[in-house]
Amino acid sequence: MSIHPDRTPSRGYPAPGPQSPGAGQLIGNAYCTGWQQVQAARYDVIVIGTGPAGVAFIERTLARNPHAAILVLERGGYWLPAHVQTLPAAFRAIAGDATTYPWTRSAAMATDARLVQAGMVPMLGGRSTCWHGWCTAPRPDQLRGWPQSLVERTRHPGFWDDPRAFLHVTGADRIDDSVYGSLQRQLDIRLRDNFQRCVPSALDAGAAPLAVQHAERPGAGFHKFSTVGTLLGLQQRQKALAAQGQACELHIVDRCTVDLLLHDGDGRVTTLETGCGPIRVGDAKIVLAMGAIPSATLLMNAFGALLPHAGKRYTGHLMSRVTARVKRSAFREAGALELGAHVLHGRADNGLQYQVQVSAFASRDPVRDAATIAAEAPDAVPSLAQLQESEHWVLFVCTALGEIGEENCENWMRLDGGADPATNITLQLQAGPMETALWDVMDDAICQTMVALAGRDAAAPAAVEYWIDEGSSGCWQGVRPPRRQVRSHLVVDEASPLWIGEDPSSSVVGLDYRPHGVRNVYVTGAALFPTAGAWNPTLAVCGLAQDLADRIG
Numbered sequence: 001m002s003i004h005p006d007r008t009p010s011r012g013y014p015a016p017g018p019q020s021p022g023a024g025q026l027i028g029n030a031y032c033t034g035w036q037q038v039q040a041a042r043y044d045v046i047v048i049g050t051g052p053a054g055v056a057f058i059e060r061t062l063a064r065n066p067h068a069a070i071l072v073l074e075r076g077g078y079w080l081p082a083h084v085q086t087l088p089a090a091f092r093a094i095a096g097d098a099t100t101y102p103w104t105r106s107a108a109m110a111t112d113a114r115l116v117q118a119g120m121v122p123m124l125g126g127r128s129t130c131w132h133g134w135c136t137a138p139r140p141d142q143l144r145g146w147p148q149s150l151v152e153r154t155r156h157p158g159f160w161d162d163p164r165a166f167l168h169v170t171g172a173d174r175i176d177d178s179v180y181g182s183l184q185r186q187l188d189i190r191l192r193d194n195f196q197r198c199v200p201s202a203l204d205a206g207a208a209p210l211a212v213q214h215a216e217r218p219g220a221g222f223h224k225f226s227t228v229g230t231l232l233g234l235q236q237r238q239k240a241l242a243a244q245g246q247a248c249e250l251h252i253v254d255r256c257t258v259d260l261l262l263h264d265g266d267g268r269v270t271t272l273e274t275g276c277g278p279i280r281v282g283d284a285k286i287v288l289a290m291g292a293i294p295s296a297t298l299l300m301n302a303f304g305a306l307l308p309h310a311g312k313r314y315t316g317h318l319m320s321r322v323t324a325r326v327k328r329s330a331f332r333e334a335g336a337l338e339l340g341a342h343v344l345h346g347r348a349d350n351g352l353q354y355q356v357q358v359s360a361f362a363s364r365d366p367v368r369d370a371a372t373i374a375a376e377a378p379d380a381v382p383s384l385a386q387l388q389e390s391e392h393w394v395l396f397v398c399t400a401l402g403e404i405g406e407e408n409c410e411n412w413m414r415l416d417g418g419a420d421p422a423t424n425i426t427l428q429l430q431a432g433p434m435e436t437a438l439w440d441v442m443d444d445a446i447c448q449t450m451v452a453l454a455g456r457d458a459a460a461p462a463a464v465e466y467w468i469d470e471g472s473s474g475c476w477q478g479v480r481p482p483r484r485q486v487r488s489h490l491v492v493d494e495a496s497p498l499w500i501g502e503d504p505s506s507s508v509v510g511l512d513y514r515p516h517g518v519r520n521v522y523v524t525g526a527a528l529f530p531t532a533g534a535w536n537p538t539l540a541v542c543g544l545a546q547d548l549a550d551r552i553g
């Protein structure tokens, strides 16, 4: 919670005044609202969470109606002013430590499947402060099992343009800086010309869409998006407009965990129990934008009996990663430092989808270029050892995402009776036979994609070398790395516990984004996805949040 001991500093008269302003306090003074003021106010909407879902919703709502009275509750405090890649390299030392796991993994998930659900970032901005920014949009045929009317909404002209504008998405072939240039174009052409021949399971390929444009400085080059600047900018704009009677102030309370929704027994939430104290809901609509698992936890604690299907679906993405290299001589001259970002979509015969994300690196002097590479890398970065041995090569880090299907009833999220309502959920996820078959196809597709990129003529590609781990080091070899090295234990982009659908007997949330039978709570985020496909979730998360804003605005 933000405390505001002294909004008008004494400026040294008649006494020295406070001498130790902390970052949290300064942010609180500038952007956050005191608890007493919040308790006395009436709101149209209370949004829980400040990641992409929450801020996309808020931005759209205020664009439609600047007089909307919105309260934003965020469990975390201020920690990074912008995406970690836009900050000096030293900041990366704290990025990993921010992750939390507000759940328990089942024994089967932890020991048999040995899968780890990627964690949350419980801070202002949520995971947008450190995400990678890949933003593919699902085509209608990639929305298996989604309600037809929602699929039709995504077909409307401009449906995907709006979340792209919110996230500042641009194609990697259109990034206006010296780092993305000739190599990007060469690889785009090779992939386009060769993918059908080299990757039998692929459907599409091209330059990667990345959330890297700069909102305030068009043409400034590569600048990964986070919601922090957008949210604080909205707060400042609303405050200025409110001073002229043209808007309502946007109230933000940080370090305020919402623990429980108390309701009247008839589907209407009356009070939010938070770490700062209770808040009366009044006529406000409550928007859950907390990430898929925390949103499900909150709803299941409040309305478990009313929502018998909640948590019965658990989808997301399995991951594989390969590092490879191809001689520079296989490419037209690339600059001293060039990067590239490319994407390929495919499908296994069983219908499950995969996506290969290729990051390319060509550096003549990796030590000198280390900071630029870290700042402009689209995804994971090769190690310095891999880069230093490769001045005469182009390096590739290929990360593949594979769809976890919706039909495996061994995959679930269940309340476990723990005392803390913010963490009393147990997860279980295992790769079933469908996912295992997809994983084989996906791992083949990574190496086939490398062949497609390795030569102008797919029939005569240049040699590809792969990095083979050997304990704490490794070496380059002309053979594919073993499966145990390629396959990650991490499950990412978790989705679906509150999947949307028309029929209450086979879904959790209705087409108006309210859980069936619940009157004043609305769900955003990947919890809604009936199936996760293999496309990146955040563009769809923001598109649905904007759609919700249009519907309840």
Ligand SMILES: Cc1cc2nc3c(=O)[nH]c(=O)nc-3n(C[C@H](O)[C@H](O)[C@H](O)COP(=O)(O)OP(=O)(O)OC[C@H]3O[C@@H](n4cnc5c(N)ncnc54)[C@H](O)[C@@H]3O)c2cc1C
Pocket (backbone or CB within 6 Å): 048, 049, 050, 051, 052, 053, 054, 073, 074, 075, 076, 118, 120, 121, 122, 123, 124, 125, 126, 127, 128, 130, 131, 132, 133, 134, 135, 256, 257, 258, 259, 289, 290, 291, 292, 294, 422, 493, 524, 525, 526, 536, 537, 538, 539, 541
């Ligand atoms: C390393 C990494 C790389 C990624 N790369 C990509 C990518 O390339 N492309 C892509 O599409 N996606 C990517 N993602 C996923 C992406 O970050 C998420 O899809 C996106 O952030 C989801 O937005 P959200 O607002 O739903 O959730 P979040 O960003 O998780 O935000 C949820 C917010 O709710 C707050 N909150 C949670 N519980 C409570 C509570 N009880 N009370 C109050 N506040 C609460 C949290 O603190 C947080 O601020 C990546 C994620 C990570 C970690």
